[in-house]
Amino acid sequence: MSELHQQLVQMVDKMPAFPGSVNRILQMTSSIDCAPKDLVQVIEHDPVMMAKILKLVNSAYFGLSREITSIKHGVVFVGLNTIKNLAISIATMGMLSKTGPAGLDMNSFLRHSLGTATVAKLLGKRLGVASDRATDYFVGGLLHDIGKVVFAQFMPQEMERALKRVEVENIPLPMAEMIEIGADHAQLGGMLVEKWQLPHALVTCIKEHHSQEWNDNTSEVLDCVVAANIIIKQIGFGCAGNLLEDRLPDHVAARFGMELAALRKSMGNLDEELEKANAFICI
Amino acid sequence: MLKFTFRGVRGSIASPGPNTVKYGGNTTCIEVRAGNELIILDAGTGIFPLSQTLSPEFPLTCHIFISHTHWDHIQGLPFFIPMFVSGNRVKIYGGQDPVTDKGVQEALSRQLEYAFFPIREAELSAELEYISLSENQVVNIGDAQVTSVLMNHPAINYGYKVTCGDKSLFFTGDHEWPPNIYQPDDDDYQLFEDHIAQKRKSIIDAVSGVDVLIIDTAYTDDEYPAKKGWGHGSFSSSIAMARDAGVKHCFFTHHEPTRSDRDLEKAFHAAMDKHPGQPGDPKFYLAQETFTFEL
Numbered sequence: 001m002s003e004l005h006q007q008l009v010q011m012v013d014k015m016p017a018f019p020g021s022v023n024r025i026l027q028m029t030s031s032i033d034c035a036p037k038d039l040v041q042v043i044e045h046d047p048v049m050m051a052k053i054l055k056l057v058n059s060a061y062f063g064l065s066r067e068i069t070s071i072k073h074g075v076v077f078v079g080l081n082t083i084k085n086l087a088i089s090i091a092t093m094g095m096l097s098k099t100g101p102a103g104l105d106m107n108s109f110l111r112h113s114l115g116t117a118t119v120a121k122l123l124g125k126r127l128g129v130a131s132d133r134a135t136d137y138f139v140g141g142l143l144h145d146i147g148k149v150v151f152a153q154f155m156p157q158e159m160e161r162a163l164k165r166v167e168v169e170n171i172p173l174p175m176a177e178m179i180e181i182g183a184d185h186a187q188l189g190g191m192l193v194e195k196w197q198l199p200h201a202l203v204t205c206i207k208e209h210h211s212q213e214w215n216d217n218t219s220e221v222l223d224c225v226v227a228a229n230i231i232i233k234q235i236g237f238g239c240a241g242n243l244l245e246d247r248l249p250d251h252v253a254a255r256f257g258m259e260l261a262a263l264r265k266s267m268g269n270l271d272e273e274l275e276k277a278n279a280f281i282c283i
Numbered sequence: 284m285l286k287f288t289f290r291g292v293r294g295s296i297a298s299p300g301p302n303t304v305k306y307g308g309n310t311t312c313i314e315v316r317a318g319n320e321l322i323i324l325d326a327g328t329g330i331f332p333l334s335q336t337l338s339p340e341f342p343l344t345c346h347i348f349i350s351h352t353h354w355d356h357i358q359g360l361p362f363f364i365p366m367f368v369s370g371n372r373v374k375i376y377g378g379q380d381p382v383t384d385k386g387v388q389e390a391l392s393r394q395l396e397y398a399f400f401p402i403r404e405a406e407l408s409a410e411l412e413y414i415s416l417s418e419n420q421v422v423n424i425g426d427a428q429v430t431s432v433l434m435n436h437p438a439i440n441y442g443y444k445v446t447c448g449d450k451s452l453f454f455t456g457d458h459e460w461p462p463n464i465y466q467p468d469d470d471d472y473q474l475f476e477d478h479i480a481q482k483r484k485s486i487i488d489a490v491s492g493v494d495v496l497i498i499d500t501a502y503t504d505d506e507y508p509a510k511k512g513w514g515h516g517s518f519s520s521s522i523a524m525a526r527d528a529g530v531k532h533c534f535f536t537h538h539e540p541t542r543s544d545r546d547l548e549k550a551f552h553a554a555m556d557k558h559p560g561q562p563g564d565p566k567f568y569l570a571q572e573t574f575t576f577e578l
Contacts, residue, residue, distance in 0.1 A: 036464035036512075037471075056381045061417045062433065065485075072471065076461045076478040078381065080512070081437030085382045132474050 004183060005191055011154045012192060014093065018110055020280060021046035022095040025087050036080050043071050043087055045280035047113050047142050048096070048149065053086050054139075055196035067199040070135040096149070101156035103163060104148065104241055107281050111238025114277035117141030119228035120221075122267065127220060127255075140205035140225045145240050147189030147206070148173075155181060163241045173242040174210045186210045223252045231264055237274055285427075285450035286577035287495075288314040291329020292570040294457075294501050294515070294537035295355050302543035307572025310355035311537065313454060313497065317427035317447040321345040324443055324454045329572065330359035342370030346424050349377035350456025351440035352390040361394050361402075371409035376422065378431070378439040379415045386415035416441060419489075432489045434458040435482070436514035444489060450578040452495035453530075457537065459499075459514045490528040494578050497570065498524060500535035503550045504557070518554035525565045536570035 016022065024042045028034045043049045050071065057074040058067065068074050075083050096106050120141035124134045151159040158180045165176035174184035190207025205225045208218075230245045232238070247253075248260045256263050291297075291309030299308035310327030321340070323330065326347055337343060343365060350356055365371040377387030391411075395404045404411075416422070416431045418441075426448065431441040436457040444453045461479050465472040490496060501515035515537060516524075525533035538547055551569050 037469070040464065059381070061379045061381070061415070065419055072475055073478050075464065076435075076475070076482050078433070078439065079435050079437060079461070079514075080464065081514075082381060082439060089382050131470075132477060135474070 004181070005188065008150055008154055008188065009192060009195060012150055015048060015150065015153055016094040016096055017048040017052075017090050018046050018106065019095040019098060020110075021049055022091045025049075025091040029084060029088050029091075034084075036075070036084075039084060039087065040071050040075060042280070043083070044138075045114060045142075045277070047110070047146050049087060049090055050139065051143055051146055051193065051196070051198075052090055053083060054198050054202075055193075056086055057083075058197045058199070060197070069139060069199045069202065072135070096153065100149075100152040102152040102159035104152040104159065105239070106149075108239045109145070109148065109241075111278070111281055112232060112240040113142050113145055113238070114280060115232035115235070115237040115274055116144060116225065116228045118273050118277050119231050119267075119270065120224045122270075122273065123224040123227055123256075124221065126267075127224070129220070136199075136201060137221050137224050140202055140221050141228050143189070143193070143202065144206055144209045144225050144229060145185060145189070146192070147185030147187070148240055150188060150192065151177065151181065151185055166241060166243060170243065172210070184210065218251060220255070223255050227252050227256065227260075227263065230260065231267075234260075234264065235270065235274075237277075284316065284318055284577070285445070285447040285452065286316050286575060287452065287497075288333075288575040289329070289534075289536070289570050289572050290314050290333040291325075291327045291359075292536045292538055292572055293327075293355075293540055294499070296540050297328045297355075297358075298540035302545075305544040305571070306538060306547055306569060308540075309572060310358060311350075311456075312359060315445055315452070317445060318425050320425040320427055322424060322427065322429065322445060323347045324445075325350050325356045325456065326360040326363065327355050327357070328359045328362075331362045331364075334359075334362065334364040337365055341365070341368055342372075344372040345374070346422075346429070347373065347375045348429060348441075348443050349375065349387055349390060350434075350442065350454070351378065351436060351438045352380070352387070353436075353438055353457070356456070357390045357394070360391050361400050366407045366409045366411065367402075369408040372412070373409050374412045374414060376414045376416055376429075376431075378441050379417075380439060386413060388413040430489070432486060434486065435461045438514075440514075442486070442489075444493060451493040452497065452578070453490045453493045453528075454497040455499050455516075457499045457514055459512075459516055460520060462511050487524070487527050490524070490530070493528070493530050495532045495534065495576065496525050496528060496530040496565070497534045497536055499537040501537045501539055503553070506539075518550065519558065522554065522558045522567070525567070526561070529563070530565045532568065532576070533565040534568050534570040534576075538570070 021042050117138045121134050121138040124137035162176040162180040177184040194203045290312040293310050309329035311325040312327045312329030313324040315322040392404045418433045420431050422429045428446045430444040434440045434442045440456045442455040463475050498521045499516045500521040502517045504519050507517040
């Protein structure tokens with residue numbers, strides 16, 4: 001894994017972002033009057049842009065004295081124009097194709113990521129998280145599956161075989177990835193963001209969201225992302241290639257004081273919230 | 284011993300002429316003498332008149348700290364005469380550009396490309412060294428320490444705190460307190476305000492208690508609303524920062540290139556009238572080319 005990891009770390013620097021946000025960024029920034037809050041909103045809804053910009057603002061040159069967990073914080077910390085130019089430089093790298101070479105539908109993947117982000121943030125608020133921390137829950141949900149995009153982009157044949165195994169053998173995707181690649185997307189994503197010095201809570205969210213040892217390594221934000229991931233798959237909002245799960249891990253259920261069906265029901269109709277996320281899917 | 288001399292106080296573009304004779308037309312450069320060390324803050328066109336005074340000190344070692352790489356802060360570098368004379372050592376410090384991932388070396392080497400300048404970097408005779416700084420890095424130079432503080436500008440901009448013994452000064456480079464990108468009725472307005480307050484506190488903490496603050500004061504309060512987001516301060520924001528940081532002396536610099544000596548003084552007096560002196564206030568001054576201040 002370490003050799004594979006090294007190769008992927010180098011390749012990820014060249015990885016483009018999602019088509020919708022690339023188009024929007026290029027279009028918006030061609031005008032000098034581009035509204036900063038609109039630009040921030042687009043970046044916040046693209047896992048690749050988000051991860052790359054958080055990587056830079058948390059790099060050793062800037063991030064030593066504090067952890068930057070959101071684009072808004074990044075804007076205040078390193079300046080709006082720097083964030084804008086980082087986004088432009090990512091946008092000019094090109095864009096991910098709508099159907100990834102591994103057969104992973106990128107629109108569907110993005111929908112799953114945004115849906116998980118939206119629900120994780122709602123769950124965080126429900127647990128009484130202050131609004132400044134709720135953003136971390138959104139980012140945790142947005143980035144939890146970042147390892148899948150990397151596999152799909154740089155190991156398309158292996159990833160395609162792994163996705164096929166899920167379908168044919170009905171096994172969880174991480175297991176299929178272990179067979180075909182020798183590592184799963186959570187491990188890979190976790191290692192990437194750890195190397196990028198992203199905030200610890202975020203690293204844990206990505207690394208541990210499929211872990212079997214949740215009890216020993218849990219946190220509120222991780223539990224919200226785990227629950228959101230399961231809920232959003234049940235709702236069928238997007239798809240990121242994994243199996244449906246029909247129950248929450250025990251300690252997650254304990255945190256919310258209820259099982260999956262009750263939790264989902266108690267959240268009411270999520271259509272309106274998810275519709276906002278839909279607006280950021282491919283144009 | 285800590286003393287400094289303004290060698291360039293103008294912002295944006297050099298503006299020589301009869302209307303700027305008193306305060307000067309060169310862009311930003313401050314000569315700092317800390318004990319036996321020569322520290323130069325920014326390399327605008329003001330570094331050229333400074334460099335003409337340095338030959339008695341050859342061979343010399345000097346430390347140039349670049350706040351950021353916008354033209355008015357680097358344009359004098361190719362004309363820094365000590366670089367052409369062997370035996371001299373020139374150390375250039377500055378931030379890393381996160382967009383290009385290039386260090387401060389770019390500021391000089393790109394200006395010395397064939398199309399822009401007849402002499403190539405490789406042909407410079409002095410010993411050159413480039414040091415990319417991270418945020419809050421402390422550089423020890425003889426008895427002095429220089430600390431980088433990340434400010435807010437449309438480029439990565441470090442303010443520098445120079446300490447020597449019990450004396451200290453802080454130079455902001457170019458700086459504007461980050462404006463809120465949200466409207467008061469937006470959901471994210473307060474969250475953004477909190478980030479701004481945190482940033483302000485971290486900068487004020489870094490500046491707190493210095494003897495001298497040299498601060499970007501490009502605009503009058505009337506001009507500022509139309510220039511919001513351009514990355515520069517106003518008389519009112521500078522006065523507030525000097526008071527909050529409890530400094531003893533505050534020099535307004537980065538004068539607008541179109542502002543005549545007379546208009547500059549008018550703007551200064553209007554600001555002083557608007558903010559009447561309070562107990563414990565710093566002394567306020569307009570930065571003036573060739574003016575020397577010893578702490």
